[in-house]
Amino acid sequence: MPTPSRSWREIPQRYRLEAGKCRGCGYVCFPPRVVCPHCGSREFGQTKLAGAGKLLTYTIIRVPPQPFEDQAPYAVGIAELDDGVKLTAQVVDCDFADLKVGLRVALEFRRVYEEGEAGVIYYGYKFVPE
C-alpha cells in the first residue's frame, strides 16, 4: 500500500484542477511539467483547467482492476476541455446508451475509489454530462 504522500502531492491537480501554463508559448499542461514539450521553456505559471468540454472517446470498463471491483461496469472517457487540454476521467451520472463522441461534459469533484475499509479514500474529478 502506498504511503499517503503519493496521493497527497497530487491534491492540487485532483481537487483543484491546477495546471501549468508555459510562460514561453502559453501551452497549458495537465499535470504540470518542468519543461515545455513544445518550446522548451522551463518557466511556468499556474492556471486552472476549464471546467467543461466534450468527449473525444469513451469506453465502458467491464473487467476492472482491483480497487474498482465494486464499481464495474463504469464508463471512462477522454475529453477535450474548452481550453484545449485533454484529460481522462470516469463519466458518471449518465446512461451508457447516452455516451457518444462530442457529448458535452463538466468536471465535478467526486470520490474515485477507496483503499479497503480502513485505508485512504481517494478523491478527484469525474466527467458529468452538462
Add this chain to the structure above:
Amino acid sequence: MRDVAAIGVGMTKWGELWDKSLRTIFAETALLAIDDAGVDRIDSMVVGCMSSGLFVGQEHLGSMLADYLGRVPVPAARVESACSSGGLALRQGFIEVASGMSDIVLVAGVEKMTDVTGCEATYALGTAADQEYEGFHGLTFPGLYAMMAVAHMHKYGTTREQLAMVAVKNHDNGSKNPLAQFPFKVTIDAVLNSVLVADPLRILDCSPITDGAAAVILCPADMAKKMKKRVIRIAGSGQATDTIALSSRKDITWIESTDLAARKALAMAGRKIEDLQLFEVHDCFTIAEIMVTEALGIAEKGRGGRAVEEGLTSLTGKFPVNPSGGLKAKGHPVGATGVAQAVEVIKQLRGEAGERQVKGAKRGLTQNMGGTGGSSVVHVFEAE
C-alpha cells in the same frame, strides 16, 4: 558499424505453464537458441522483461538468468519498455554487436504472468500506462485500446466486424503454429458474441495472459559467414517514443511512435515497405493491428479495417501480417513478445515456418509496441 546476423533462434510452447518458473522457461528457451546457433560461448546477454517484480516478485534478472543458464560471469542486462521490452532487448543486442563491443550476444525475452491472479496481472500490465492520470481513474489496457477503437470507428467508419476479422485471421495463422498458446480457429460470430471486456472490445479481441520466452543469438555477419551459417541480417533498427498518456496525443487514432520507428528502420535498411514480404506486428488488441498497419504504411490512414476485410494482410495477401498467429493466438508473454516476433521472421526467412510459410519471403519486419504506443521498436530482417 558492423553488419549483424541472427544465427540461432529458440522458442518453446507458450501457454499457462504452471509447472515452470520464470528461470526455467528462460533457460530452456535460451538453450534452444544456443544449440540452434551451434556456438560454444556467449559474450553477453540482454533480456527483455516487463515486470518480473510484479508478476513473480523477482528483480535483478541479469544475475539470476545468467546464473541459471550456467553462464556467470557473462555481462547480462535486463531491458524494460513495457510490452516492447523484447523488441528493445533485440535493439540493444544489435547495437552491442554492431558497435564491436561484443561478438556473440544472446537476446531473450521472458515473462511469467500466471503466478498471480487475473486482477493482479491486469494491475501489473496497467503500470505501462500513466498511473496517476489514467490508472487512477480505473482505466485498464483493454479500456485504453477500446477508447482508441471508439475514436477510430467514429473518425473512419471502421466496423465492429472488421475488428473481429483481425482475430479470425490471426487465429487462422495461429492454428498452423504448434507453439501457439491457442492454435485453433475462431469465427466472426464467436468473436462478436464473446464477453465484453471494455466496449466495444470483447475477450476475443484481446491477446491472452501467457507464460513464455523466446531467444535469438546475434553475431557479426562476417563471423556468421566464416561459421558457414545461414545469414539472416538485421538490416534496420528503429525506436521511437510518444507521450505515456493516451490523452496527450495529437491524434488518438494514430500511432506516431510506430510510424517514426518504422521510418528509421526502413531508412537504415534502404528499403520501402513494399520491399518486404512479411510483418510480425503488435496485435495486443484487434484495433491495435488495424492502427499499426496504417502507421507502417501497409494500409492508408483510416483504411486498416478495410485492409483486413479485403484480405490484404492475410497469409496469402500482398502484405501477410502476423503469420505466427500474432499476440492474439500465439500468446503475449509481454517481455518475450518482441523477441518471438524476430524468431518468427527469422524462421520464415530461413524457409522453416512449415504450414504457415510465406512462400519466397526474403525480407520481413517486426513491430513491437509498449503501452498504447508510448514506445515502438521496429526491425527489418533480410535473408542473404
